[in-house]
Amino acid sequence: MQSLIEIQQQLLPDLLVVMRKRYLILRQVMLSDMIGRRTLAASLDMTERVLRAETDFLKAQELLHIDAAGMRITEAGKRLMEKMEPFYKTMFGLSELEERIRKHFGLKQVVIVTGDADESPHTKRELGRAGCAVLSKAMQKDDVIAVTGGSTLAQVANQLTSHTPLKGNWFVPARGGLGESLDYQANTIVSTMAKRTGAQYRMLHVPDHLGEEAYTSLMQEPNVREIVEVIRKARIVIHGIGDAMVMARRRRVDAAVVDALKAEGALAESFGYYFDQGGAVVHKMLTVGLRIEDIMETEVVIAIAGGRSKGEAIAAVMRFGHDDVLVTDEAAALEIAAIIDKEEQTA
CATH class of the missing domain: 1.10.10.10 (Winged helix-like DNA-binding domain superfamily/Winged helix DNA-binding domain)
Structure with a gap:
């Protein structure tokens, strides 16, 4: 071809x-x-x-x-x-771009859809469709799949299907709720995923951002401790990626923490952790659910994020080095490629 x-x-x-x-x-x-x-x-x-x-x-x-x-x-x-689709990707260089990003970050797979999710809701929907395909291929019998919140993951949930009911599989929220739109909360997303595939699900009814006293108290509750143990044993984690400052505002982080994030060079946020340009964790939120050490031990980690504005954030999380698959769009991929170009020129 x-x-x-x-x-x-x-x-x-x-x-x-x-x-x-x-x-x-x-x-x-x-x-x-x-x-x-x-x-x-x-x-x-x-x-x-x-x-x-x-x-x-x-x-x-x-x-x-x-x-x-x-x-x-x-x-x-x-x-x-x-x-x-495969012909189009080859014809217009997306296959080559996928391979370049895959090799640079040591990923198992990169999937790029056309468009810019910042500009088009249709592209975000296509990200969801591509994410469904990757997740469906990765899932096995009796799997536990931990899922974060966000609008892109909601698109995955709305398009996920299974030809045979996944009765032994469990979808669980990776962490507590953001306090944002109900449609984008992890609890809602895992419920939708389970219902659309015939699987089972568990919910985690706790706030996403906790003080130390509240965290300690909640982790002593038997019901909370039990679901957290299930979450931390997930074989698959599927997550979004956000811009650090945007996510800090959404979480209503106080001004002192925002100033600290800026000073530390935070570029990206994912599963409650903030990453700098080099992929190092510079700040973490005290949250019930997945910890960074759980991500490092998870067998399959799938990131789904797009939009030109997220290019730097996606690259930062990929440098963290514990994702296996990246599903993104053309606009973000081109930004990531430009970042790779700069790195190679200064190397």
């Missing part, structure tokens, strides 16, 4: 431009379920006149269905998209 693509790039470069345009149209329609022409044109930064010509062609090929309500992809279109 690689040699054929190289020949096409040299002899028929316009063909690849047209193919990419039509692929992106079909992908955006598929992610949107149903979408109007004006909305689609805006999301693809394309004029309505150009878009109309392309969608009319795709309709004639029975890849799109168009009516007064809008456009939706046909079953034939979905099958074509599935066949095109």
Whole structure:
């Protein structure tokens, strides 16, 4: 396939431009379920006149269905998209980018989806779909899967399915709730994952951020101690990654701690820990659930995060060195590649 693509790039470069345009149209329609022409044109930064010509062609090929309500992809279109995905990644350099990031951080696998989650909710949904595929492949019989909160992990939960009920598997929250939107809390996400796969789940009804006295008291409760022991034995951890300052604000961290985080060079936050540029832990929240030593012993650790703004944060957590799989988007991957370039130039 690689040699054929190289020949096409040299002899028929316009063909690849047209193919990419039509692929992106079909992908955006598929992610949107149903979408109007004006909305689609805006999301693809394309004029309505150009878009109309392309969608009319795709309709004639029975890849799109168009009516007064809008456009939706046909079953034939979905099958074509599935066949095109690996070809698209190779054709536009995403496979090469995946391999470069994988080798640089010593990961087992990197999966990159097109787009920028900062700009498009459809890209975040695609991150969820890709995360589902990775998690489904990793899961085994009677597994315990620990899951953190956040909007990206919620997308994973909403799209996770299983052809056979996972009756012996358990989904558990990696830590307590953030006090944010209920939809994005780990308890809600594990409940959704379990219900969509026929698995079981446990909840952890404690705040995410605790004082030392409250932490000590809670850890003496038999029910809390029991669920924490289950969480800390998880074979799989699936987690998001946040910008350190953004996450500090969401957790309503006091000003003194924020100043300390800045002074320590905190760039990223994940599973309650803050990391600097080199991947070192510079601050940890006192939280019930997974500890850093548990992450270091976990068999499969999957990170799912995207958006250009998170490039530095993702790179920082990858340098920590205990993730096995990274699922990200094109915008974040390009930022990570730029960081790698700078490192190699100064090495």
